[in-house]
Amino acid sequence: MSTFIYSPNHGRIVFGTGTLKELPAELEKLNASQPLVLSTPEQLSQAESVSALLHGKVAGIFSETRMHTPTDVTRKACDRATTSKADYVISIGGGSTIGLGKAISIRAGLPHIAVPTTYAGSEVTPILGETENGVKTTRSDPNILPSTVIYDVDLTLTLPVYLTATSGINAMAHAVEALYAQNTNPVISLMALEGIKALAESLPVLAKNPFSKSARHSAFYGAWLCGTCLGHVGMAIHHKLCHTLGGSFDLPHAQTHTIILPHALSYNAPNIPDVMAALAKALPGSEGDAVRGLNVLLDSIKVDRSLKSLGFKEEDIDRAAELALRKPYYNPRKIEQPRIRELVRRAWAGEDAR
């Protein structure tokens, strides 16, 4: 075994079914009395449930969260936190709401409890992506990490089928790239493979029956493990492409990850034979070929396979490939412009990864 460094992130994880009821006790442990509760407009009723659980003892509800954490929304939410004398933030929602919680927390020095309701994984990473004047930038700081995360499987039962599928593959992408990260380690590899297996088994069940509690449990468990991988090691060409397509072309986060993943894996395959073999074992239907296993999974959960279907235009292929090569992340295979262009073109057209 080669030399490695493993530096676990701090943060308390409460995981299970019905665990939202632990929130008052968790707040008490943290000596918090006036939290500002964050949500999207669509999840206002879940924010109101949090407020009801705390008997209305909240500084307020801010339900104007938008995707990609625009800084104008953050400024408005920070003002709200100050005027309402909030001593804590609670984010209930997906990566967008948790991103806003992180942005307020790092600016105002307020501790943060995250209650995730998708599989994106932001709650267990010290990473914050923010958009200002249409440009998305990302930074990492241990103080960005939420102090407590409450995973309540019940809260994912309302996640629409399509978002369940794509958000699950978004989670899987973190674990796939963690397996070939430059700074990976044996603990992260264990978590990554366990997370991938849990999602590969549960997502096809949820595509048919989104109310299966056992499959929801397994998917959320997998998402936690995959998010933890993202929070500990560096990501490569897959994430670089998705950040470019999301940040510069405003494509939806989870759907973009879902379309790009088989192409990015196929690109790296020649340089990562051991990872491909381990992945093939974790993906049912692979018949020894991890890309095949991923294609079988994506077909079974009925997701869009082309960037074209998300509104990405053919004439933007060159620019996307060019932007993805700027400030490149580490990648196990040398990044070559014509090959990356061809990868983006295949993803745009919805052709099979090969």
Ligand code: NAD
């Ligand atoms: P999202 O948070 O934007 O949610 C998408 C939609 O689904 C929203 O309308 C939301 O209200 C709704 N929704 C969420 N959970 C629901 C539920 N259980 N029931 C019904 N509706 C629900 O989507 P996302 O994919 O979770 O997050 C994407 C954002 O998170 C992107 O901006 C991405 O960059 C960021 N992200 C950051 C990190 C990180 O480590 N910093 C990691 C992953 C994602």
